Amino acid sequence: MAHDGVTATAESQAAEGWGSFVNDWSADKQTFQVPWGKAMMWIFLLSDTFIFSCFLTSYMNVRMSTPVAWPNPSEVFALTLFGVSMPLILIAIMTFVLITSSGTMAMAVNFGYRGDRAKAASLMLITAAFGAVFVGMQAFEWTKLIEEGVRPWANPMGAEQFGASFFMITGFHGLHVSAGVAYLVIVALKVLRGDYERGGGNYEIVEIAGLYWHFVDLVWVFIFAFFYLW
């Protein structure tokens, strides 16, 4: 029995392209040829894609439907640095912080698979630190807007829906970043402690945590384009 299963898997894995697609879905066996944790993380991220898409679509809907002028994000999020007013500068810096953290996370995954625990764990902690910096800057941005009188129901710059969309979308994203920081720190400490050596040195978990982290960066790409640049 077990032997048959192995042969069937070997045969279906030999197929390429659409042949492999049909084989993977039609046989009475496991569909996704990846560890279950990774498949589940992908499916979770798929559901998260729908949540963020609903937020962004509803934002599009309220922005299109209001006859009142929308506040210009380029001016709302401008900061004066060294006596020069720079549009969107804080958001640009936040974007670069998140991209940098994605890079360090990709490195961590690589070192994890090489079995270099110290490097993988420290790169994950660096990633988490960049994430914390991002959340800190977001807290600064929220404080600034709240002081300027922006509320979910009203704001002095224009359409009321601006506040609701802003707090909802960036708040939910910030929550994801905060959860990611906690997740990364926990996994990094477990890697450092050698918890995964017991399972034969399997560092798939670093890649799974990485998938979540890259997804958070991915969502920010869309928020940056649609909320801040529109």
Add this chain to the structure above:
Amino acid sequence: MAQGEGQQHPLSIYFWIWGLLFLLSAFSYGTDFLPDGYIRWGLILLFMFLKAGFIVAIFMHMAWERIALIYAIIGPPAVLLVLIGLMAVEGDYTELTRLDFFTEPPAPVGLEH
């Protein structure tokens, strides 16, 4: 693919993509200084999709997965295009309705004074 083998690729590819993402982010920020119009929006969407594509394909290793997984993840979000289309139509309609009912109606022709 045995469990535990995982995704191993040379470090150089990550450094290249990392640099590219930095460059694309800088371009993306640069679009804020362009005059509004189709060119600006074309560039915003171009840089957005390039960045998203590189993150998913390289950093999330989608380019090296089997297509059973790729299509299970990339396929379903395609239906969101229907939602976006419907909500755009609805948003337009709501705005026209609001302009119609919530703004001062023009004086009827011939009845001035």
